[in-house]
Amino acid sequence: GAGVSQSPRYKVAKRGQDVALRCDPISGHVSLFWYQQALGQGPEFLTYFQNEAQLDKSGLPSDRFFAERPEGSVSTLKIQRTQQEDSAVYLCASSSRSGQGVNEQYFGPGTRLTVT
Amino acid sequence: GQQLNQSPQSMFIQEGEDVSMNCTSSSIFNTWLWYKQEPGEGPVLLIALYKAGELTSNGRLTAQFGITRKDSFLNISASIPSDVGIYFCAGPRISAQKLVFGQGTRLTINP
Numbered sequence: 001g002a003g004v005s006q007s008p009r010y011k012v013a014k015r016g017q018d019v020a021l022r023c024d025p026i027s028g029h030v031s032l033f034w035y036q037q038a039l040g041q042g043p044e045f046l047t048y049f050q051n052e053a054q055l056d057k058s059g060l061p062s063d064r065f066f067a068e069r070p071e072g073s074v075s076t077l078k079i080q081r082t083q084q085e086d087s088a089v090y091l092c093a094s095s096s097r098s099g100q101g102v103n104e105q106y107f108g109p110g111t112r113l114t115v116t
Numbered sequence: 117g118q119q120l121n122q123s124p125q126s127m128f129i130q131e132g133e134d135v136s137m138n139c140t141s142s143s144i145f146n147t148w149l150w151y152k153q154e155p156g157e158g159p160v161l162l163i164a165l166y167k168a169g170e171l172t173s174n175g176r177l178t179a180q181f182g183i184t185r186k187d188s189f190l191n192i193s194a195s196i197p198s199d200v201g202i203y204f205c206a207g208p209r210i211s212a213q214k215l216v217f218g219q220g221t222r223l224t225i226n227p
Binding site: 004031033035040041042043044045048056059091093095102103104105106107108109110 | 120147149151156157158159160161164204206207208212213214215216217218219220
């Protein structure tokens with residue numbers, strides 16, 4: 001596709017429900033990242049995949065958060081037993097270029113999660 | 117940990133004015149990225165900088181990689197209404213690809 005796509009764009013969950021957020025990276029992009037953005041703040045790193053391998057999950061706030069990318073393309077971020085503090089925009093980004101351009105990450109539109 | 121501090125936090129300017137904002141860190145960065153985010157959208161990459169002292173332009177936008185490698189600057193010339201948004205600086209953590217972001221500079225333009 002032309003860019004990173006995410007679905008759903010908006011999700012309202014009742015506290016305690018599980019949610020799954022999907023990311024379709026730019027075709028052929030090897031690296032995929034998830035970030036969490038609280039209102040009025042910059043994005044904060046959650047986890048990183050290179051192909052299907054999850055190389056860094058140091059930013060996941062609790063064991064209720066789980067991410068996968070089983071075939072090295074589409075990724076899913078799952079949040080179990082959602083809490084109100086999970087309310088945020090979840091951004092997905094991908095990058096492909098090697099060398100000095102490897103850090104140029106391209107973002108999707110985000111999924112706004114509201115936990116009531 | 118590595119943190120990026122942006123200033124100013126917000127700017128209110130008249131259309132046609134030039135804009136300057138900056139980003140500083142207590143740690144060295146090898147790459148600086150500038151993004152713009154509009155309401156309901158993800159950040160859009162504007163400029164990437166890779167070398168200390170580098171000056172790079174993208175249309176009316178010009179960014180510089182500070183020579184100490186601990187800061188970067190973004191200038192917008194002759195602002196227009198579509199420049200409204202939040203501008204973020206970002207850089208990769210050392211030995212990692214994950215990006216650290218500043219808290220953003222919110223730009224508002226009065227027509």
